[in-house]
């Protein structure tokens with residue numbers, strides 16, 4: 001699919017430095033966008049105010065260092081709050097929002113509904129009367145209720161064609177739109193922001209594939225573009241040597257770590273390209289060359305195990 005008027009994006013959370021797994025996902029998002037003629041936009045997902053303010057700048061710097069570019073300035077998600085509030089108001093006016101006072105422990109302790117996916121919200125607060133809600137608000141004060149989406153009864157669970165995983169059939173529950181502390185939930189923000197930025201191609205790690213059906217539900221309820229007008233590609237994660245998702249405990253995994261161990265950004269790009277079958281071992285590559293070689297159908301479908309600096313540096 002070409003997207004001359006569309007855009008792809010990368011949306012990092014500035015919770016620390018990007019590691020090679022994040023860089024690889026960003027590289028793929030960039031290749032998907034550029035190879036299909038799309039613009040490529042950057043959005044810093046900084047809604048969680050506890051995050052390190054300097055991390056966003058370092059992340060963007062690292063993305064540039066490996067040769068990625070994006071159109072326009074990076075957008076800060078924290079500046080898009082008005083759109084988030086408007087979307088929640090709109091859903092509330094349609095009767096699709098309710099207050100929830102459950103804690104995580106309440107949810108775990110509640111009997112789950114038959115056929116509900118594991119961990120699904122059991123619906124405890126869904127049908128409370130106004131009087132019950134007022135009592136609940138008092139009961140949990142000073143904590144405040146979260147807001148959940150009331151998924152319309154009988155709404156079919158969305159299915160979509162993922163560019164990497166093929167047909168995905170989703171499961172949905174009444175998920176949180178706004179947390180009790182007032183922070184807008186990722187699932188709401190991502191949908192509103194992608195639509196506001198004109199994103200029609202979402203490439204991200206496949207740990208988020210189970211969230212996408214929720215996003216499609218919101219797109220439909222808010223009248224925003226959804227598949228097939230928006231395409232999704234959930235890319236395999238990078239694993240550490242113990243088989244779990246790559247993390248700091250796996251040693252030198254950020255660009256800064258690798259630089260101090262003697263690996264240049266060009267070298268890291270080459271190793272990532274090789275892991276995607278876009279470069280031969282030891283070949284030095286330029287990002288534009290990767291766009292020319294890029295074929296979504298030929299991408300590896302399984303997770304890549306980070307070989308460690310010594311092996312990456314000698315491959």
Ligand code: GLU
Pocket residue numbers: 010011012013045190203204205208
């Ligand atoms: N901010 C999310 C993350 O870093 C990615 C969200 C997305 O791409 O939709 O995991």
